[in-house]
Amino acid sequence: MSAMLALLLRDLRLAIRHGGESLMPLVFLFAVIILVPLGVGPGPNLLAAIAPGMIWVAALLASLLALENLFRPDHEDGTLEQWWLGHLPVTGLVISRLLSHWLVTGVPVILFAPLAAQMLYLPPQSLSVLMISLLIGTPILSLIGGLAAALTLGTNRGSVLLPILVFPLVVPVLIFATGAVAAAADDLPVRANLGLMLALLVLAITLVPLAATAALRLNIE
Template identity: 50%
Template sequence: MADLLTNAAAEQAQIGPGGLFMATLRRDLMLSLRRKSELVNPLIFFLMVITLFPLGVSPEPGFLAQLAPGALWVAALLATLLSMDGLFRTDFDDGSLEQLLLSPQPLFIVVLAKVLAHWMLSGLALTLVAPVIAVMLFLPAEGMPGLMLSLLIGTPTLSLVGAIGAALTVGLKRGGVLISLLVLPLYIPVLIFGTSAVQAAVTGLPLGGYLALLGALLALGLALAPLAIGAALRISVSG
């Protein structure tokens, strides 16, 4: 195993940043697709929360339609958070994370590829199934574009911020609860703007401002989160 990891590190040193990004993205996608249970768990959780929500409040269509934007976004947030613990866990357990940290290639690119792979299998999947689930909550058709666009722009930020918590707790045996405590307060702006975008779409108001704010948060996350994730990984592994 050590020889394989050494060879992999040597191969990474010989390829460019673009090749490293694509190789890391392809590897993480293939590994995630092999673990089908972890792949479908966020979707099942998302469906369960939305299914149980009318039972816990009221099945009245008008009432559910008013609460649908917030309920859908909270369920998507929690479903994304559910899958964060395993983002770096496998690499940490088999020792490949240490090889990545020792590699001469920029850690920024590797981290960004891993977060993108996580988002494609969690945030993007939730975005695609959200309109179907929204019908269960009687969300008006006018709100569907706002729901799709807000999730498409907002869920990558959830993955970026959640990855910081996953990196800080990767060395802990039970870091799932700690991740929630660390990143949930940071999710609040995304939750507010995402929910507001859906509500604006339902009422016929312009939602460009809310989408622009979500885009600004995403741009900030893309610029700063990979650096924070890399620093957190080094702290966790060295500790």
């Protein structure tokens, strides 16, 4: 437990010291939020209708940004192999690495989502549902992305493969999340969607760390 915490704190310290790089997800989010009205026109009705989808797609793409370097530097300097030599459970270390990815890419997006929602005229009654959906959904994005990063670790062109691997797997998250926000805008019940997202989160938390550990292991063999 303390080792997991230590790794988490180290990753976060590194992220803070690399300030500029860690801000990339936010920059990306706002680039999308600013470019979309420029592209489709400033009409409030149209923007309100596509707002949940745009924010979610931006969150998804933002989570892809930092994936390339999730395990690669540790692999190149040999730290990753040390994970297996020590007596710590590797899955725990993988979990803490994925958690730090979420804290660095997911949490800033969640924090700034209300601002983005205002800029896209999202109906106020759907804001809370958007926030909840991001809170449940962005960890799933980090988990699936982390799995893809672990799978592509041993290749030279991980950056090309990552989106192809991530995109089919996150389809359900995107559907349930935007469905919930759209339902909230129409004052329809959102429980079913959010409940299904929670189920996905539980499934991802249980399966992804194991699969990612197996993938890492095969990659460093």
